[in-house]
Amino acid sequence: MDTIPAILRAAAEAYGDKPAYVDGDRTLSYADLVDRVRELARRYVGHGLAAGERVVVWGPNSIEWAIAALATTYAGATLVPANSRYTGHEVADLVDRTGATTVLLADGFLGRSQLEELRAASELPSVRVIGELSTLSLDHRGEERHVREATLAEVEARADAVSADDVADILFTSGTTGRPKGAMSAHLQSIGVARAWAELGGVSADDRYLVVNPFFHSFGYKIGILVGLITGCALYPVATFDIDETMRLIESERITLLPGAPTIYQSLLAAPGRSERDLSSLRLAVTGAAVVPVVLIERMRDELAIDHVVTAFGMTEAVVVTMCREGDSAETVATTCGRAIPGMETRIDASDGEAGELLVRGDYVMLGYLDDPAATAEAIDEDGWLHTGDVGVLDEHGNLRITDRLKDMYISGGFNVYPAEVEQTLMRMDGVQDVAVVGVPDERLGEVGKAFIVGTATADEVIAFAKERLANFKVPRSVETVDALPRNLSGKVLKTELRNT
Structure with a gap:
């Protein structure tokens, strides 16, 4: 079963009336899911969708997103x-670049008219069909x-013809x-x-999975929707993250799985009403980012009392590369x-034990970048190693520690600063809830560090704290307090925006 239609059919057969999706007062069983998918696929075919064509799905997490x-x-x-x-212009660019013939969108999401935005941005010459997700x-x-009225027999023939080596999806990078x-x-990948x-x-199949990660991202789509089909767990899609609603759902639905970006757990830890909620059903939290x-x-284990907290590393081009295992020591995790x-x-592209660029290779590295052989060749070398742009080290057991992004490193007075x-140092300071450090130009040293913090600590306190714990060239020379750090929906800090402030 190495195609998505095959695992969908198998899930319906194995899990039948068991809930596949729960959203508010709506519940969709695995049997209902396959029926809804077949019906929409039949209408796709009736509207002229050919095998191999591209379909853009633009909207927040929902049952309908998964069906589409x-x-x-x-x-x-x-x-x-x-x-x-995304704005209409950004989606129009994806449509034009992929030659998509069909677009399904959530018109009205966040009070916008996505349909009007898309039509105003482009004539969409490749598009034959536009649909409404809701x-x-x-x-x-x-x-x-x-x-025309396509038949279910045609649809089943289409599904049967899908090969494990066919391109299933094209996920665009964050563009940071x-x-x-x-x-x-x-x-297959x-x-x-x-x-x-x-x-x-x-x-x-006993797990109840709160899917906060967006479906448009590999973490939400592949480690959400596809994991559901493979395991039979129940998925609870979250359209927009709200900390009070998240805690309510964990408590009322006895959620067991909550993977997410670090910001999700930081929000939980800082939530004023957390002590009044029963979050004890959580058994597995998986988080990951560059760092x-x-x-x-430590706080997720101690204060949220989640049974298993593990970290992982992944990227759009490979989805999941490394992951901790159950039983790993707290220090390893x-x-x-x-x-x-x-x-x-x-x-690691460096001498043993030294930090260098992380290279990865294997079954789940992407086929390549769409219509961009030069970028593909730059990213994946002749031996199949994907050059990630992340700096890290591997210990004697092969555990990966990411130290930074190559592009984020700066040189201060001749010294490399990650x-x-x-x-990591400043996050241990009382009064610092979140922090990002970037290199900024300096006439004497070339570049120096600037820290952007969320919290109550003053600039003088932050610098003094850093001086006690870091070499002088690593100590930020300036500190700016902000209400929140700019992040994309994957949780990555948009450091380009900070450098431009």
Whole structure:
């Protein structure tokens, strides 16, 4: 079962009436899910969707998002998720670059008219059909409507014809370092990485999974929707994150799984009403980013009392690369991202024990970037190693510790400074809730550190704290207090924005 239609059928057969999705007062069983997917796929085909064409899905987490995505691959097409916060111009760019023939959008999300934005941004020459996610209605564009009644037999034939090596999805990178690039993955890869993650996390049909990670992101789509199909767990999609509603759901629905970016857990720890909520059902929390504050892991274990807190490392181009295992020591979980998952391998482009660029290779590395062989060749070398742009070290057991991004390193007075090290130190300071450090120009030293903090600590206090614990060249020369750090929906700090302030 190495295609998405195959695992969907298997899930329906194995889990039947068991809840697949729960959203408010709506519950969709696995049997209902496959029926809804087949019906939408039938209408896709009737509106002219051909095998191999691309479908853009633009909206927040919802049951309908999952149906639209799964129906796309069931009909033999390729899914192109679009960031729910994108403007019409940004989505039009994805449509034009992928040549998508179908777009499904959540019109009215966050009080905007996505449909009007999209139409104003581009004539969308490749698009034949635009649909509304909330109703899964499809509207054929143009003066002549070429719509027919496709049969379920046609749809099943489409699903049967899907190959494990066909491109299942094109996920665009966050674009924090330039124009987003479309990472292409085959069915075999998307399913394989979801299966590996689920096995390492011990996910089962008894789990109730609060999916805060956006479906348009690999963590929400592959480590959410596809993990659900593989394990039979119940998914609770969250459209917009609200800390009080999240705590209410954990308590009332007895949520067991809560993977997410570090900011999710930081919000939980800081929530005023947390002591009044029963969050004891949580058994597994998986977090990851380029760098996770060590103190955050300690507090998740001690204050949230989550049974298993593990860290992992991944990226759009490989989804999940490393992950801690159940039984790993608290120190391993708190200070590393674990070791390579089955099917993947890692190495550091430096002498043994020294920090260098992380290279990864294996079954789940993307096929390549869409229509960009030069960028693909730059990212993946002749031996198949993906150059991540992250700096890290591997210990004697193969556990990975990410120290920073290559692009974030700056040179102060001839010394390399990795902001993540400074950030880890400052996160242990009382009065600092969140922090990001960037290099800024300096006439004498070339660059010096500037810290942006969320919290009550003063600039003088922050600098004094750093001086006690860090070499002088690592100590920030200036500190700015902000209400919140700019982050993308994956939780990564947008340091380019901070440098430009």
